[in-house]
Amino acid sequence: MLKEYRKTATIKAEQFTEEPEQVFKYGMFPSVDNRANEFQYFLPTKEGDMGINSGDWIATGEKGEHWAIKDDIFKQTYELVEEEE
Incomplete structure (x- = not known):
């Protein structure tokens, strides 16, 4: 039987801008x-x-690993976690 699943892991992410600081x-x-x-x-x-x-x-995953995600896929897959005050 086909079932629905959702991602539950929280990641950290930043958009790539080609700035030298990011590249380094x-x-x-x-x-x-x-x-x-x-x-x-x-x-x-x-x-x-x-x-x-x-x-x-x-x-950036929980273990510090990195991977790239295309902008449209990122926006469809992830939502911003609001920080509590």
Whole structure:
């Protein structure tokens, strides 16, 4: 029988802006795409290097692991947890 499931894990995330501080913080490295004459960034993850574009989200899991999420998928999947005062 098909059942519905929802994600219950809480993550921390920030949107990638290509700022040098972010690139350094996550140990990213750029590669030049000669066809488009622009940089392509790669985020090191447990599964290997993952391509990331400006506007994508960098997610950080409970164990400190990182992965990239496309903006539209992030917005469909996650909602902001409001902090209690």
